[in-house]
Amino acid sequence: MKAAIILIAIAAACTVSLSAQWPKYVEPGLPRDNQGQVRMDAASPRTPDGKPDLTGDWVRADRDPRPAELAGITTEQGRGSRAVVVEPQVQGFAADPNSPPLATFWDIGTNLPGGLVLTPWADDLKKKRMAIDSRENPDANCLPMGITQFHMQPQPRKIVQTPNLIVILYEANYGTRYIYTDGRKLPPQGEPQPWWYGYSVGRWEGDTLVVETNNLRGAESGPSDGWLDVRGTPYSDQATFVERFRRPVFGKLEINVTVTDPKSFAKPFTVRINQRLLADEEPIEAVCNENQQFRVRIKID
Amino acid sequence: MIGAVLALLVMAAPVLAHHSFAAEFDASKPLKLTGTVKKLEWTNPHTWFFVEVKGEDGKVTTWGFEMGSPNGLMRAGWTRNSMKVGDLVTVEASRAKDGSNNANAKTVTLVNTGQTLFAASSQPEAGR
Numbered sequence: 253m254k255a256a257i258i259l260i261a262i263a264a265a266c267t268v269s270l271s272a273q274w275p276k277y278v279e280p281g282l283p284r285d286n287q288g289q290v291r292m293d294a295a296s297p298r299t300p301d302g303k304p305d306l307t308g309d310w311v312r313a314d315r316d317p318r319p320a321e322l323a324g325i326t327t328e329q330g331r332g333s334r335a336v337v338v339e340p341q342v343q344g345f346a347a348d349p350n351s352p353p354l355a356t357f358w359d360i361g362t363n364l365p366g367g368l369v370l371t372p373w374a375d376d377l378k379k380k381r382m383a384i385d386s387r388e389n390p391d392a393n394c395l396p397m398g399i400t401q402f403h404m405q406p407q408p409r410k411i412v413q414t415p416n417l418i419v420i421l422y423e424a425n426y427g428t429r430y431i432y433t434d435g436r437k438l439p440p441q442g443e444p445q446p447w448w449y450g451y452s453v454g455r456w457e458g459d460t461l462v463v464e465t466n467n468l469r470g471a472e473s474g475p476s477d478g479w480l481d482v483r484g485t486p487y488s489d490q491a492t493f494v495e496r497f498r499r500p501v502f503g504k505l506e507i508n509v510t511v512t513d514p515k516s517f518a519k520p521f522t523v524r525i526n527q528r529l530l531a532d533e534e535p536i537e538a539v540c541n542e543n544q545q546f547r548v549r550i551k552i553d
Numbered sequence: 554m555i556g557a558v559l560a561l562l563v564m565a566a567p568v569l570a571h572h573s574f575a576a577e578f579d580a581s582k583p584l585k586l587t588g589t590v591k592k593l594e595w596t597n598p599h600t601w602f603f604v605e606v607k608g609e610d611g612k613v614t615t616w617g618f619e620m621g622s623p624n625g626l627m628r629a630g631w632t633r634n635s636m637k638v639g640d641l642v643t644v645e646a647s648r649a650k651d652g653s654n655n656a657n658a659k660t661v662t663l664v665n666t667g668q669t670l671f672a673a674s675s676q677p678e679a680g681r
Contacts, residue, residue, distance in 0.1 A: 385576035392576070394598060407624065423624065536624045543596035549655065550577050 278532055283502060290531035292503025296459075299413065304459045304499050307413045309534055310527040311342050312357075312404050313504075319358040319482070342406075345504060345526055352508055355523035357404040360481040364521060374486050374516035377471055381484030387550060388475035389482060394540035396427050396448035399465065399493055400480045403507055403525045408535045418454060418461075423535035431463050441466050446473065446489055461497040468493075470515075480511070488515035503529040578619075578657040582648035586616060587664065590640045595633045597622050602658075604642060618644055618658040620672040629671050636661060636670070 283294035297305040353363035361368025370378065381388060391397040397405065407423040416434035421427070431452040438453050450468035454461050470489030471478030478487045491513035498506045505527040512520040547553040574580070588606035600620045605613050620626060623633070636642060641664040646656035658672040 387576040536627070538597055538622060538624050540598045543594060543601075544598055546577070546598075549649075550651070 276532065277534060282531060290503065290529070292501065292529060292531075294502040296499040296502055299415070301415065303413075303456055304461070305413055306411045306418065306461065306497060306499055306505065308505075309408050309410050309530040310505050311408045311530045312406060313342050313344050313526045313528040314354050314356075314404070314524075315344060316356045316358050317362065342528055345528070348506075348524075348526075351506075351524045351526075352522045353524065355400060355404060355509065355525050356481070357401070358482045360400055360485050360523060361521065364523070368485065368521060369518040370485070371514075371516055371518065374488075377486045378484050381479075381486075386482055386484055387547075387552065389484065390448075390476040390479055391425065391482070392546060393476050394425055394544050395476050397425060398448075398479050398487075399450075399495070400509060400511075400523075400525070401482070402427055402429070403509070403527075407538065408530050408533070410535050421535065423538050425540045426538060433461075438464055438466050441490070441492070443467070446470070448477075450493070459498060461495075463493075463495040463497065465493040465495070466491075470513075486516055487511065487513045490515045503531070505529070574657065577649060577655075578647045579650045580647050584646045584648050584656050585643065586646075587641065587643040588616070590636055590638050590642055591615065593633075593636065593638060595623055600626060602636065604644065614654060616644075617655045618646055618661075618672075619655070620658050620661075626672070631670055636663065641665060 278288075283291040285291055297307075299305045353365070356362040386392065389397070391401055391405065396402070402409070402420075402422050402424065405422070405424040409423060409427075410421040412419045412421065416432070418431040418433055420429040420431070422429070427449075429449045429452065431454045433454040433456075435455075436453055439451055444451070444467065446467045446469040448469055450465040452463050452465040454463040456462070468487065468489065468491055469477040470491055471486040472489050478489075478491070479485070480487055491511060494510040494512075496506075496508040496510075500506060507525045507527065508522055509525065510520055510522040511517065586604065586606050588604040590602055591605050592603040594601040600623055602618050602620070604616050604618065606616055607613050621629070643662040643664060644656075644658050645660045646658045649655040649657075660669050660671055662669045
């Protein structure tokens with residue numbers, strides 16, 4: 253109980269101090285209750301043309317099981333105030349019975365029934381990546397970290413929706429992703445050259461934004477290419493992604509991600525990532541490379 | 554009360570692992586040192602600070618401590634003025650794997666005020 257009280261105190265302190273450290277911006281036009289809090293359960297906003305509007309600042313709302321790699325770091329709650337608070341405190345959502353298995357940041361297939369079945373090529377590559385403690389993870393190297401790591405990274409992201417283009421601006425590693433919604437088609441796989449973010453086109457199916465992505469730099473391109481998660485579950489240059497975005501209520505974004513990559517996986521798989529609106533707060537500039545010494549310190553450069 | 558506690562535990566955020574903690578640090582090598590802050594690097598992707606620690610033999614050793622990103626620290630209640638050069642601090646950390654005088658800080662306590670700040674590091678919060 254003592255530890256719990258301390259946790260509460262920490263959370264309270266963080267809430268107070270956050271408003272003191274970054275200019276508080278009270279966004280106009282949001283649905284609010286009598287206390288001025290944004291009503292997360294209010295109806296989703298719509299654009300003038302009637303489409304759901306995904307615009308907003310979002311943080312991941314799901315939790316990972318504690319990864320085995322960090323099992324040596326013991327909880328010290330029993331002895332007092334040693335909780336380490338990281339990143340925004342995010343309230344989760346009630347379980348959704350219609351949801352695909354939740355993706356996890358450390359190992360994307362953890363919650364898939366029977367686990368994610370990798371091909372021998374992908375399984376071998378993942379083992380090699382884990383054997384060197386995921387040091388080539390693009391996240392660790394200030395590089396674009398791939399669609400799923402970007403969706404789950406604890407730092408917030410801003411979605412800006414216009415009629416013909418949706419942009420996702422990630423605080424993490426200062427990432428920028430373009431999703432074209434002007435009716436264009438995907439280019440053939442292999443044309444143009446592959447990109448870190450691939451080539452993404454989106455269309456609306458009712459209230460669901462369906463985004464297809466191909467022409468991604470797969471794991472063949474380099475050691476930090478083709479990462480789905482921290483452990484390095486790979487994707488190849490054959491991979492295609494389909495993401496289905498829904499905003500069922502004002503404060504929730506649901507993203508169902510289907511990965512199809514016959515070189516890496518026995519069959520396509522689909523996982524869910526939930527995000528919560530980060531009301532009245534914003535992503536903050538984070539220029540990752542300003543003092544990146546990681547590779548020097550661990551002597552791989 | 555119990556309800557409030559559960560809510561907070563559920564709210565605990567996922568771990569920010571900017572770089573692989575395990576590639577550089579060893580969670581089984583905890584460290585607790587007190588010394589004087591000599592240098593601060595309030596930079597991405599991780600902040601660093603350097604502390605001079607006087608040993609029992611009078612010898613002074615410099616230790617480098619990694620913390621979270623400036624944004625992570627700000628969200629955990631820091632400002633870039635929370636800890637200044639010359640401050641006496643007690644740091645709890647995990648040592649670097651390579652045996653160097655580097656470590657990943659978990660908490661920093663300002664000795665003069667007793668205030669403890671959490672390092673928003675790439676280590677997980679407790680109790681998960």
